[in-house]
Amino acid sequence: MHPKILAGAAAAFFALAGSAAADPVELQWWHAMTAVNGDRVNQIAADFNKMQSDYKVVPVFKGSYAETMTAAIAAYRAGNAPDIVQVFEVGTATMMAAKGAIKPVYQLMADAGEPFDPSAYLPAVTAYYSTADGKMLSLPFNSSTPVVYWNKDAFKKAGLDPDTPPKTWPETFAAAKKLRAAGLNCGFTSAWVSWVQIENFSAWHNIPIGTKANGLEGADTELEINNPTVVRHVANLAEAQKDKSFDYSGRTTEPEARFLNGDCGMIQDSSAAYGLFSKSLKAPFGVTELPYYPDVKGAPQNSIIGGASLWVMGGKPAEHYKGVAKFFAYLSGIPVQVKWHEDTGYLPITKAAYAATKASGFYEQHPGTETALKQMTGKPPTENSRGLRFGNLVQIRDIIAEDLEAAFSGKESAKAAMDDAVKRGNALLRQFQRNTQ
Amino acid sequence: MERRVVFAGWLCPAVLLLPQMAVTLVFFFWPAGQAVVQSFRRGDAFGLATRFAGIENFTQLFADPNYLASFGVTALFSLSVAVLALAPGLLLAVMADRVVRGAALYKTVLLIPYAIAPAIAGVLWMFLFNPAIGVLAAGLNRAGLDWNYLLDGPQAMLLVILAAAWKQISYNFLFFLAGLQAIPPSLIEASAIDGASPRRRFWTIVFPLLAPTSFFLLVVNIVYAFFDTFGVIHNVTQGGPGQATEILVYKVWYDGVVGLDLGGSAAQSVVLMAIVVALTGIQFRFIERRVHYA
Amino acid sequence: MSDGGMVTARRSALVPHAVLIAGLALVLFPVYVAFVAASDTLPDILAAPMSLVPGRHFFANTLEALAAGTVKTSGQPVWSMLLNSTAMALAIAVGKIAISLPSAYAVVFFRFPLRKLCFWAIFVTLMLPVEVRIMPTYKIAADLKLINSYAGLALPLIASATATLLFRQFFLTIPDELVEAAKIDGAGPWRFLVDTVIPLSKTNIAALFVILFIYGWNQYLWPLLVTDSPGMTTIVIGMRQMIGNGDAQTEWHLIMATALLAILPPTLVVVLMQRWFVKGLVESEK
Numbered sequence A: 001m002h003p004k005i006l007a008g009a010a011a012a013f014f015a016l017a018g019s020a021a022a023d024p025v026e027l028q029w030w031h032a033m034t035a036v037n038g039d040r041v042n043q044i045a046a047d048f049n050k051m052q053s054d055y056k057v058v059p060v061f062k063g064s065y066a067e068t069m070t071a072a073i074a075a076y077r078a079g080n081a082p083d084i085v086q087v088f089e090v091g092t093a094t095m096m097a098a099k100g101a102i103k104p105v106y107q108l109m110a111d112a113g114e115p116f117d118p119s120a121y122l123p124a125v126t127a128y129y130s131t132a133d134g135k136m137l138s139l140p141f142n143s144s145t146p147v148v149y150w151n152k153d154a155f156k157k158a159g160l161d162p163d164t165p166p167k168t169w170p171e172t173f174a175a176a177k178k179l180r181a182a183g184l185n186c187g188f189t190s191a192w193v194s195w196v197q198i199e200n201f202s203a204w205h206n207i208p209i210g211t212k213a214n215g216l217e218g219a220d221t222e223l224e225i226n227n228p229t230v231v232r233h234v235a236n237l238a239e240a241q242k243d244k245s246f247d248y249s250g251r252t253t254e255p256e257a258r259f260l261n262g263d264c265g266m267i268q269d270s271s272a273a274y275g276l277f278s279k280s281l282k283a284p285f286g287v288t289e290l291p292y293y294p295d296v297k298g299a300p301q302n303s304i305i306g307g308a309s310l311w312v313m314g315g316k317p318a319e320h321y322k323g324v325a326k327f328f329a330y331l332s333g334i335p336v337q338v339k340w341h342e343d344t345g346y347l348p349i350t351k352a353a354y355a356a357t358k359a360s361g362f363y364e365q366h367p368g369t370e371t372a373l374k375q376m377t378g379k380p381p382t383e384n385s386r387g388l389r390f391g392n393l394v395q396i397r398d399i400i401a402e403d404l405e406a407a408f409s410g411k412e413s414a415k416a417a418m419d420d421a422v423k424r425g426n427a428l429l430r431q432f433q434r435n436t437q
Numbered sequence B: 001m002e003r004r005v006v007f008a009g010w011l012c013p014a015v016l017l018l019p020q021m022a023v024t025l026v027f028f029f030w031p032a033g034q035a036v037v038q039s040f041r042r043g044d045a046f047g048l049a050t051r052f053a054g055i056e057n058f059t060q061l062f063a064d065p066n067y068l069a070s071f072g073v074t075a076l077f078s079l080s081v082a083v084l085a086l087a088p089g090l091l092l093a094v095m096a097d098r099v100v101r102g103a104a105l106y107k108t109v110l111l112i113p114y115a116i117a118p119a120i121a122g123v124l125w126m127f128l129f130n131p132a133i134g135v136l137a138a139g140l141n142r143a144g145l146d147w148n149y150l151l152d153g154p155q156a157m158l159l160v161i162l163a164a165a166w167k168q169i170s171y172n173f174l175f176f177l178a179g180l181q182a183i184p185p186s187l188i189e190a191s192a193i194d195g196a197s198p199r200r201r202f203w204t205i206v207f208p209l210l211a212p213t214s215f216f217l218l219v220v221n222i223v224y225a226f227f228d229t230f231g232v233i234h235n236v237t238q239g240g241p242g243q244a245t246e247i248l249v250y251k252v253w254y255d256g257v258v259g260l261d262l263g264g265s266a267a268q269s270v271v272l273m274a275i276v277v278a279l280t281g282i283q284f285r286f287i288e289r290r291v292h293y294a
Numbered sequence C: 001m002s003d004g005g006m007v008t009a010r011r012s013a014l015v016p017h018a019v020l021i022a023g024l025a026l027v028l029f030p031v032y033v034a035f036v037a038a039s040d041t042l043p044d045i046l047a048a049p050m051s052l053v054p055g056r057h058f059f060a061n062t063l064e065a066l067a068a069g070t071v072k073t074s075g076q077p078v079w080s081m082l083l084n085s086t087a088m089a090l091a092i093a094v095g096k097i098a099i100s101l102p103s104a105y106a107v108v109f110f111r112f113p114l115r116k117l118c119f120w121a122i123f124v125t126l127m128l129p130v131e132v133r134i135m136p137t138y139k140i141a142a143d144l145k146l147i148n149s150y151a152g153l154a155l156p157l158i159a160s161a162t163a164t165l166l167f168r169q170f171f172l173t174i175p176d177e178l179v180e181a182a183k184i185d186g187a188g189p190w191r192f193l194v195d196t197v198i199p200l201s202k203t204n205i206a207a208l209f210v211i212l213f214i215y216g217w218n219q220y221l222w223p224l225l226v227t228d229s230p231g232m233t234t235i236v237i238g239m240r241q242m243i244g245n246g247d248a249q250t251e252w253h254l255i256m257a258t259a260l261l262a263i264l265p266p267t268l269v270v271v272l273m274q275r276w277f278v279k280g281l282v283e284s285e286k
Helices: A003-022 A034-049 A065-077 A089-096 A105-112 A122-130 A154-157 A169-181 A193-205 A228-242 A257-260 A271-282 A316-330 A334-344 A351-359 A369-376 A393-408 A414-435 B011-038 B057-060 B067-098 B104-108 B116-129 B135-142 B151-181 B185-193 B196-208 B211-228 B230-236 B248-258 B262-288 C013-039 C042-046 C057-075 C078-109 C115-127 C134-143 C150-158 C162-172 C177-185 C189-200 C201-215 C221-226 C235-243 C252-285
Strands: A025-031 A055-061 A086-087 A139-144 A148-153 A187-191 A264-270 A285-288 A306-313
Touching: A003 A065, A003 C189, A025 A034, A025 A065, A025 A316, A034 A316, A034 B262, A034 C201, A055 A228, A055 A316, A065 A086, A065 A089, A065 A306, A065 B248, A065 C115, A065 C134, A065 C221, A086 A089, A086 A169, A086 A369, A089 A122, A089 A306, A089 A393, A089 C115, A105 A316, A122 A139, A122 A369, A139 A271, A139 A316, A139 C177, A148 A193, A148 A271, A148 A369, A169 A187, A169 A264, A187 A193, A187 A257, A193 A264, A193 A393, A228 A393, A228 A414, A228 C115, A257 C042, A264 A271, A271 A285, A306 C115, A334 A351, A351 B196, B011 B262, B011 C078, B011 C115, B011 C134, B011 C150, B057 B067, B057 C162, B067 B104, B067 B211, B067 B248, B067 C013, B104 B151, B104 C013, B104 C252, B116 B135, B116 B151, B116 B230, B116 C013, B116 C177, B116 C252, B151 B211, B151 B230, B151 C013, B151 C201, B196 B211, B211 B230, B211 B248, B211 C162, B230 B248, B248 B262, B248 C134, C013 C057, C013 C252, C042 C115, C042 C252, C057 C134, C057 C252, C078 C115, C078 C150, C078 C189, C078 C201, C078 C252, C115 C162, C134 C150, C134 C221, C150 C201, C150 C221, C162 C201, C177 C189, C189 C201, C221 C235
Parallel strands: A025 A055, A025 A086, A187 A264
Antiparallel strands: A086 A306, A139 A306, A148 A264, A148 A285
């Protein structure tokens, strides 16, 4: 070959190789984190990008959880999927059923040769997002569990000991009545009513929400939330609603405003609401575990998580997966986990991060922040409390909320309401099963 | 509606129409066609396991009491919004047309809700009526009404109707005023000289001459209430409580995007498109016959 | 005024003013309350009911919303988001007017085969908002490589007939004499369009520009879907991200400050265009 051409080709080759090595591979991370958490997400990505030059994680806000999930699906169908997408826990069944469209985390880590020890993760947190035999499908990112917050000033006013919150449901109802007698507009209320009062209630009492280990073991699961214990509980809530010792205030986070402005003396809400209350509640408050019915065998068991996890989309080039695996390893590391947990109130996903936070004295300095973890790790999960996996869970939760609203407003008996929820919910489950076969 | 005097030829109009037809075909009819195709299929959200399902989506739709209820909700909502937006808009325009002092100020201020996105209008009204901290909610509670739109369906409906109509009053005001100011003063003066009272003048001259504007606004308001109020519902009630404010267009989006039931959502889109075609037909065939053009 | 100034001068101006002031109150009240909330601290707002007197934190809250809030959560500078919003709104407004005016003209001033069909085809689009056809539209935009582009942001939103309808209504009111005069002068359809119809349509174009600019500025769902590069974020998306989705805290004071900021540019457009629009009216008084 002509020497000039050879030199030219060599120069071109080196120029290309040089530039290829210089440009980091861009990994798109679609998420739904807003306000200050959105900023934290950007920070995590920026830190990862700074410490190495092979990959660049680009976080993109894609709207609410539902909008983000739909965007990812639409993008996948258009051949334009991101690498990582944050999907809320109710979307787990849909993502899991999409073989080929997603790359399970355990496979991702194995293929990329990244060190990955499933036993290093907290089972109560990861079981939700794993197969029945423990293979992790998505990486838990922001998880929380419901706890009880109580207003200490309100307790004092009602003649209750401000440092002794109720432990059982009978005690809770009694305390609520006293709060009402002392002049509060409402004894207690509950945020995320379906998640807290039905799903977590069942897990906490070691009662199944649905057959087949709440759906983790098969798509042919059926709802069982019209069992006597749950019906009894809903009836109790409806009864308490009559004198507003329990006051229903909305399906998701609307009730928080009533706890914040002192209307309600207690609220059952996500552990992630700690930040909001500590910033904006004028009175001192405490955090304690969910109440239980002492006559139910096996209660209290453990509570289940809510929130979202990170799924990896399928069909991407191998070098992208190498980068995602590195990023997930980074996310699971102690420094990132401890900072995320302490800053946001979301739960850490590894045992080591939990231990490190404990050792640093964080939980003593911020009383109430360990309650959620203790509630989740107190006992090893049973098949009723590992989590749940139902298709069309978004709509099922809406149906449950509608039926609860009917029960609380007295339009229907608790039994009729829960029977209706089971009937309509099962129809949706069958539809999902048919559509994903 | 046709003109008497026109130009001949077809090349000129073809060229003039081309850009809009192109955009309409690519970005309206093609997606609409896809929605029609999708309405006959069922599958998972990712499209990995779709199968032909005949009219299953449609039969399931019309057997669903929630869907049928949605028609009623939509009708009530659209009519209420249209009436509550047109009447004040016309009234304010007539008044604004009459004053000289402060006219500019009135006009400018009255246009402000128009500039506000439906989503933000929803947020503003939601803030006013929030059961826990809303200023107007507090007033209602003090007056003895137990205000909680998060639980009470009719209250939620009232709230979204108010927010949607409030926003639209400006739009109607703008066009009614423009219409009023395009009426030659000579016509009014002539009638006044003939001894007609202001009320008579309004109903016999002004109102008929406003007819093209009114027709346009009627179409736009119903369309707005039917379809463009998506943002209000989305931000204020999300169709709740218990689907009390779930208008048809919101249900399409909710079932498709949140519920990920693409087949069912597409079937709803098809039904919606059929309604649209029918509405367009009715408006142009029957209403336009009675409208005079100057 | 269309009311014959001389004849009605003697009538009391009280009633119109009273009605108009009531109208002003109705219009301004929600905005005023938002302003008060934006000038309070969060605890003040939560201690319901909020007082109706403004607080003293308006500028602090606004700065926090602008600088700390929006920028930090989306990672984009405010000017970049404003630029994207402006570009998108302009593209939609100008684009829609540019394709609608000729179409309406064609449909009104000509008779040709398929005219009725074109007419229906265009007007059917009147009523289906983009949210309803959003998934298939996204796929088409992806296929045409329009993701993350201004064209992708604008084109699907141009495909509805509101502007065409307005122009059509207006064109139907143009007197036949004008058309005949043009024909007698030997002017063809292009001449007539450029020399007569467009100048006559000035006020309609102005009104439409205002309407479409605002419509484009306020879009949320479509830009959210069709852009996945942070550099293309619009200000409405940035603000929505700052406000939160129910998962994080509801910081009403910042939300209201943000809402007022979001209202500001479209309001300015309305106010500024309004003067031009009125001027156009006065000049075209025949």
